[in-house]
Amino acid sequence: NAGVMQNPRHLVRRRGQEARLRCSPMKGHSHVYWYRQLPEEGLKFMVYLQKENIIDESGMPKERFSAEFPKEGPSILRIQQVVRGDSAAYFCASSPPGTGVYEQYFGPGTRLTVT
Amino acid sequence: AQKVTQAQTEISVVEKEDVTLDCVYETRDTTYYLFWYKQPPSGELVFLIRRNSFDEQNEISGRYSWNFQKSTSSFNFTITASQVVDSAVYFCALSSLNTNAGKSTFGDGTTLTVKP
Numbered sequence: 639n640a641g642v643m644q645n646p647r648h649l650v651r652r653r654g655q656e657a658r659l660r661c662s663p664m665k666g667h668s669h670v671y672w673y674r675q676l677p678e679e680g681l682k683f684m685v686y687l688q689k690e691n692i693i694d695e696s697g698m699p700k701e702r703f704s705a706e707f708p709k710e711g712p713s714i715l716r717i718q719q720v721v722r723g724d725s726a727a728y729f730c731a732s733s734p735p736g737t738g739v740y741e742q743y744f745g746p747g748t749r750l751t752v753t
Numbered sequence: 754a755q756k757v758t759q760a761q762t763e764i765s766v767v768e769k770e771d772v773t774l775d776c777v778y779e780t781r782d783t784t785y786y787l788f789w790y791k792q793p794p795s796g797e798l799v800f801l802i803r804r805n806s807f808d809e810q811n812e813i814s815g816r817y818s819w820n821f822q823k824s825t826s827s828f829n830f831t832i833t834a835s836q837v838v839d840s841a842v843y844f845c846a847l848s849s850l851n852t853n854a855g856k857s858t859f860g861d862g863t864t865l866t867v868k869p
Binding site for chain 1: 855
């Protein structure tokens with residue numbers, strides 16, 4: 639059973655471009671969480687999704703950021719018109735239904751660099 | 754609101770020394786889970802341990818041990834006979850049943866450097 643997969647592992651974007659980060663949860667996991675880790679900081683919760691639903695987006699910046707988890711395919715975190723402050727590591731975690739409070743499997747992260 | 758505090762930003766020890774990483778948490782929930790993760794220089798997150806709020810038994814796994822004290826809201830992590838490979842950033846995290854399940858709160862991490 640493959641772990642949580644994230645791609646790309648490294649992404650470089652110029653200011654103003656769009657960044658698309660993908661997360662494929664573990665097989666059988668229908669819950670996905672996105673976290674952001676700014677340099678020298680801990681992980682900060684961004685959004686919690688189930689298939690086709692956003693459950694909690696309280697940690698998402700109000701503008702430029704969006705997330706989806708379609709019925710088929712990976713979860714996508716989209717950042718429009720990136721700025722230097724978006725440079726960070728973005729981690730995705732997944733869990734089976736009902737276990738997210740005590741069981742999250744983390745992917746290797748995507749490191750976004752905005753130049 | 755939930756909060757996790759790791760007061761030690763950086764710790765440096767010499768190989769074979771014991772080292773304790775502190776974690777203090779705040780939550781109003783009665784059912785919650787505490788975690789420790791290791792983030793080596795390669796950047797991935799490695800799960801180390803999970804403890805639920807009803808289980809205050811200390812745990813030992815090889816050179817690692819954890820001391821959970823509900824009375825002081827602490828969940829400290831000790832590495833015995835540290836090794837260079839233990840050098841990493843260590844994160845303590847908290848999630849609770851009553852706060853949106855799955856929304857983990859992380860501390861800012863402690864950077865441990867073990868020198869040969």
